[in-house]
Amino acid sequence: MDDYFEIEGLAGKKLLSGEVEISGAKNAVLPLLAAGVLFDGKVSLENAPIINDTRRMLELLSALGAKTEFDEFAGVASVNCASLDSHSLDVEISKRLRASIILSGPILGRYGEVEFPHPGGCVIGERPIDIFVECFSKMGARAEERDGIYRLECSEGLKGTEVFMRIQSVTATETLMMAAALAKGETNLKNCAMEPEVAALAGFLRQSGVEIEGAGTPTIKVKGRAGRLLSPRGRAKIIPDRIEAGSFIILGALCADELVVKNCVPAHLEAVTSLLAAAGVPLDIGQDFIRLSGNGRTANSVFKNFNVRTHEYPGFPTDLQAPMAVFLTQASGEGLIFETIFEGRLGYTEDLIKMGAGIKIWDAHRASVKGPTPLNGRLLEGPDIRAGLALVIAALAAEGRSQITNVRYLDRGYERIDEKLRSLGALIERKTLTRSKDSALIF
Ligand code: EPZ
Numbered sequence: 001m002d003d004y005f006e007i008e009g010l011a012g013k014k015l016l017s018g019e020v021e022i023s024g025a026k027n028a029v030l031p032l033l034a035a036g037v038l039f040d041g042k043v044s045l046e047n048a049p050i051i052n053d054t055r056r057m058l059e060l061l062s063a064l065g066a067k068t069e070f071d072e073f074a075g076v077a078s079v080n081c082a083s084l085d086s087h088s089l090d091v092e093i094s095k096r097l098r099a100s101i102i103l104s105g106p107i108l109g110r111y112g113e114v115e116f117p118h119p120g121g122c123v124i125g126e127r128p129i130d131i132f133v134e135c136f137s138k139m140g141a142r143a144e145e146r147d148g149i150y151r152l153e154c155s156e157g158l159k160g161t162e163v164f165m166r167i168q169s170v171t172a173t174e175t176l177m178m179a180a181a182l183a184k185g186e187t188n189l190k191n192c193a194m195e196p197e198v199a200a201l202a203g204f205l206r207q208s209g210v211e212i213e214g215a216g217t218p219t220i221k222v223k224g225r226a227g228r229l230l231s232p233r234g235r236a237k238i239i240p241d242r243i244e245a246g247s248f249i250i251l252g253a254l255c256a257d258e259l260v261v262k263n264c265v266p267a268h269l270e271a272v273t274s275l276l277a278a279a280g281v282p283l284d285i286g287q288d289f290i291r292l293s294g295n296g297r298t299a300n301s302v303f304k305n306f307n308v309r310t311h312e313y314p315g316f317p318t319d320l321q322a323p324m325a326v327f328l329t330q331a332s333g334e335g336l337i338f339e340t341i342f343e344g345r346l347g348y349t350e351d352l353i354k355m356g357a358g359i360k361i362w363d364a365h366r367a368s369v370k371g372p373t374p375l376n377g378r379l380l381e382g383p384d385i386r387a388g389l390a391l392v393i394a395a396l397a398a399e400g401r402s403q404i405t406n407v408r409y410l411d412r413g414y415e416r417i418d419e420k421l422r423s424l425g426a427l428i429e430r431k432t433l434t435r436s437k438d439s440a441l442i443f
Contacts, residue, residue, distance in 0.1 A: 003407040004441070005418060008427035009377050009398035012330070014296040016256035016396075016424040022245045022264045023049040023415040024238030028197040029077065030099040031174040032204055032236060033057045036066065036079035037106035038181055039208070040229040047238040048077035052412045056097045063090040064107075076235075088115035091149070095120035098171070101129055104152065105175030108141060109182035110229070113153045122384035122409075125342035131172045135163045139183060160185030160224045168193045168312045173220070174201050181210045183224035192220050195313040196239060196268045204236045242268035243319045244414060247389050249273065249290055250323045253281045253303070254330055254397045256424065257296030262289045271316040272324070279303045279331055300397075301372045305333030310340050322348050322390035328369040329357040330397060337367045348387035351380045355398055377402035379441055385413035392417070396426055403441055405433070 010016070024047040034057070036043040048054055050072045058068040058077060065085035069078040087107050094100035098121025107114040118129065133143045133150065138161055141154040160183045165172055170193040177198075180187035192198065194216050202215030208230040211223035245264035252259035253276055266273065266285045273290065277283050280303045284291040305328055310318040318341040328335045329352060339345045343364045353359050355378050358370035377400035382388030388410045395402035407430065410417055421428050433441070 002405065002433045003411075003430055004433055005392065005404045005407055006429045006431055007377070007392065007395040007402045007404065009375070009400050009402060010255050010396055011399040012300060012374070012397060014255055014257045016252070016426060017258045018424045019260040019262055020248050020420050020424060021262050022240045022248070023047075024075070025049070025197060025241035025243075026051055026053050026413050027099075027170070027195075028200050029054055029238045030057050031102050031171075031197065031201045032238065033061065033077060033079055034099075034102040034106055034175070035178055035201065035204060036061065037081045037084065037103065037110055038178060038205075038230050039232055040082055041232045042067075042078055042080040043232050044076055044078040044235045045238055046076055046235050048075050049238070049241065050075060050415045052408075053097060053099065056093055057099060060090055060093050060097070060100055060103065063093070087111045087113050089117070091117045097121055098127060101132060102171050102175045104132060104136075105177070105179035106182075108136060108152050108154060109158055109179040110227070112155045112157060113151070115149055115151045117149055122386075123344060124384055125344040131165050131167060131169050132175065135165060135172065135176050136179065138163050139179065139187070157227055158183035158224070160187040160222070162188040162190065164190040165192065170195050170198060173198050177202060177205065177212065177215070177220060177222060180222035180224055181205055181212070181230075182227050184226045185224050187222045187224060189220040189222070190218065192218050193312060194218065196242065196265070200239045205230070207236070208233055240264045243317065243386065245269060245290070246272045246317070246320045247323045247393070249276065249283070249292070250320070250327050251393045251396065252292040253295065253327060254300055254393065256292055257294070259292040259295070259424065260289055261291075264288060264290060266290055271314060272320055275306055275308070275316070275324075276327070279306055300330035301332050303327070303331040305331040305335040305369070305371055307336045307338070309338040312341070318342060318345065319386045321345060322387040323393055325349065325359070325367070325369060326352065326390050326394045326397065328371055329359070329375065329394070330372045332372055334368055334370045337369060339365050345387075347383045348390055351378065351391055352394055354378050355394055374399060376400055380404045382406040382409050385409045389414065389417070392421070392428070396421075396428075
């Protein structure tokens with residue numbers, strides 16, 4: 001059965017208020033769970049987000065023979081890979097989780113062989129894995145692909161070498177760091193992604209005994225341990241989810257008078273908060289919080305429109321492109337959205353146009369947004385995790401009722417999102433679409 005959200009819009013009134021606690025980052029817990037393969041014992045991660053992607057990654061590890069636990073009350077996810085007995089990733093789960101590919105590096109590094117399907121996940125573009133295969137080959141692996149299954153083999157063990165990634169790729173950087181940790185000799189990874197989640201993984205590997213430096217810069221050096229596994233040294237804590245935090249700040253700018261976004265790292269969001277502040281949003285940046293105050297006295301039409309060009313970190317995050325487009329529909333003037341990372345990440349704009357947004361799509365990478373325009377509630381279909389939340393923000397800013405399907409995508413990436421929104425005063429209800437209730441959808 002499929003859940004959908006039913007939302008009563010605030011018609012541009014800023015009636016939400018309160019505090020929201022940001023959960024651990026989806027894109028930080030997934031690589032750290034995959035790193036469990038590098039260890040000879042149990043790895044425990046605190047502040048693990050209680051979301052379906054965490055559960056899927058644990059299922060993937062368990063299917064390989066790992067012992068896994070997820071204390072969903074305490075938010076602690078654990079994995080013990082001492083007795084892994086398979087090197088082939090479960091096809092069904094891997095096809096639903098792009099991050100499954102992150103396991104390829106640690107498994108190949110540890111066992112000298114790995115099999116996996118072309119990974120699935122959000123449909124935001126073609127999402128090739130050529131960089132992974134090219135770089136593993138440079139480290140000595142032999143690669144073949146048959147019927148959509150990739151098989152990499154390197155019985156004599158991976159060799160440290162210099163590897164230039166032709167595109168800055170977050171998961172390629174993460175999985176190659178982990179492969180290099182067990183290789184023979186030093187690996188020099190060049191043109192690395194610099195996202196905070198990459199630095200968090202490197203910090204975890206370093207605290208566990210890997211000689212690794214440069215994470216957060218384009219060049220990362222890893223001294224390989226020639227197959228010697230790591231030993232767990234205490235629990236690691238998952239960093240806050242900068243994409244969730246950014247989404248709530250954008251929501252607050254449009255719909256809240258007073259809002260405190262707590263347990264976040266403002267330094268991870270400068271590309272977002274600097275744009276919003278320049279547009280006129282009254283932000284107060286704290287040590288581990290960002291506050292909106294007296295926003296209720298500012299009509300959205302006072303905010304100035306601006307251009308958004310997505311870029312690798314520390315540039316504007318592609319995962320906040322859709323939520324920021326919703327903000328632009330309510331700001332005065334015209335802005336251009338230029339999605340430089342993915343070629344299929346503007347699909348949600350069709351639904352915003354249906355709601356009344358002044359959006360013109362120029363090509364697969366560019367759209368212009370003229371605001372402010374009133375938005376009207378509609379039946380909306382969330383196309384992926386991040387665009388799904390953008391449509392929730394649009395529905396809350398809109399006049400009238402909306403229904404948003406595909407809540408399963410939101411549940412992949414956001415912990416208790418409807419509860420958090422209700423705690424701020426949002427009129428959002430989770431409903432289940434059953435055969436007989438198809439007519440429940442009002443549009
Ligand atoms: C990570 O995906 C995130 N996912 C994505 O978040 C995020 O949007 C993306 O990085 C960019 O920031 C996780 O960390 C689990 P990439 P990833 O490899 O690593 C191309 C979310 O909603 N590319 O950095 O898969 C690719 O097509 C998700 O949380 C190749 O050409 O993205 C893209 O154009 C969505 N060949 C560019 O690189 C490759 O072998 C950057 O993608 C690999 C990537």
